[in-house]
Amino acid sequence: MNQPIYSIIIPVYNEQENLLEMYKRLSIVMEQLDGDAELILIDDGSRDRSLSMMREFHESDPRVRYLSFARNFGHQIAVTAGLNHAQGRAIIVMDADLQDPPELIFRMINKWHQGYEVVYAQRTSRKQENWFKRFTAYIFYRILQLLSDVNIPPDTGDFCLMDRQVVNVLNAMPERNRYIRGLRAWVGFRQTSVLFERDPRFAGEVKYTFHKSWVLAINGIISLSQVPLRLATYLGLASAVIALLMICLVLYWRLSSLASPLIGYTLITIALFFLGSVQLFCIGILGEYIGRIYEEVKGRPIYTVKEVGGLSALSQTDNSRHPNKMSL
The missing domain is CATH 1.10.287 (Helix Hairpins)
Structure with a gap:
């Protein structure tokens, strides 16, 4: 496979019900892109069949690469690991539950071709989410905007496209408590949005519980504001x-x-x-x-890896130069 133009990063934690459908829809998308693409799946210590399904995808499709953590390190760290290993000129980050529609990637790429270095997906509605989830999310984004030193767009998640230049800056940041959507806004560059209606989960249980959402919210505020x-x-x-x-x-x-x-x-x-x-x-x-x-x-590495497929190992030199990377 040639050097990919596009890298698609997907953190995975106990998503065996969604992986096959996600792979089918992404395969169709990757076939229609205007350049080679790689799909990087990050297993965040899953306890179901997610890792074995990743191996099967990799064996049947060389575009699919995967990395498996030695334990669960969290969604933001999984995204960071994907950014560390992505080789494309444009890097797309999305979730595995299909609430982030893969077909939206085409609109993001169009914006990228227009010269934008960051294209983030902005939700106009949240289908089948209860009022408490919608209300707390609305309040959090407005409080974060009020407290933060940078302009973080409301109603946005990690679903985005970032230029290689942006990803290089993010990879050079050594901090361990990472709030990717906040760091993405902090680095600057030309940024724009694409609007979409967020779909419900395709299958399985919600992984971001209230406790995890609360921890992420606190981490976002602390990391971006004094x-x-x-x-x-x-x-x-x-x-x-x-x-x-x-x-x-x-x-x-x-x-x-x-x-x-x-x-x-x-x-x-x-x-x-x-x-x-x-x-x-x-x-x-x-x-x-x-x-x-x-x-x-x-000074500990922010993740440890037990298995990789199709990804080159990071050298010890790279690990010492970028302390957020773990040598394999």
């Missing part, structure tokens, strides 16, 4: 002002001999609970940032 740290400072200043006002009120009540139900244990209890809550909240914010510093300074 506003939470400033918020801790503002809360400290506000609590100090409130405490000073309460001192003045208590002195006034005492000196004027006015009876007030707020004097005594009630006032002390309220003040203690308020100040304790503010302190714990601020410590929690500091802990999130310190935890990420701790992860960075350890």
